[in-house]
Amino acid sequence: GDSVTQTEGLVTVTEGLPVMLNCTYQTAYSDVAFFWYVQYLNEAPKLLLRSSTDNKRTEHQGFHATLHKSSSSFHLQKSSVQLSDSALYYCALSDDPSGSWQLIFGSGTQLTVMP
């Protein structure tokens, strides 16, 4: 079945430096959408950005990600992190094998930004 892999459970970065959170996936389907969700402490997961177009950069709130089907990746990047970016980040994919959209999540990466 489909799967999403986030290899880093915890990433610590100094404020102002760049960060990349890894996300790779496996799917047998072609009509697939990819998402990054962010969850701040004691809050609900919120959609950060999404993409379904190969090799197209998607940006939101200073973060960006590009879907690369050739490498089955959808890494999240930011050129200069802020303290407020500290949160749990989930990569997810959504396919539509039966007409009922489900999200398949990775295990999440906790990003901690240090001053």
Added chain:
Amino acid sequence: GPKVLQIPSHQIIDMGQMVTLNCDPVSNHLYFYWYKQILGQQMEFLVNFYNGKVMEKSKLFKDQFSVERPDGSYFTLKIQPTALEDSAVYFCASSFRESAETLYFGSGTRLTVL
């Protein structure tokens, strides 16, 4: 923005008892979902619900689980009887369309089964 409310935020019960987790979805949303997250693992799809019916459920959605939304009120997940392995955070979500792009999540209910 739109919010999904989950009540309670924490619940502790004894194994074998019944528990009902409540979700107040976004008011004009039509599709409802439950996800389960065991500590340290990813969120996993349990079930989705539309027009009073379960549309799809995963293998995690055991026979002891049931969902309903009587008269447009709370969307509930009932577990009867509970087992130790049901301990997890349960996230409710809702959407206006059948699309992951419009999915809004609640903050989760942490269920501890003793």
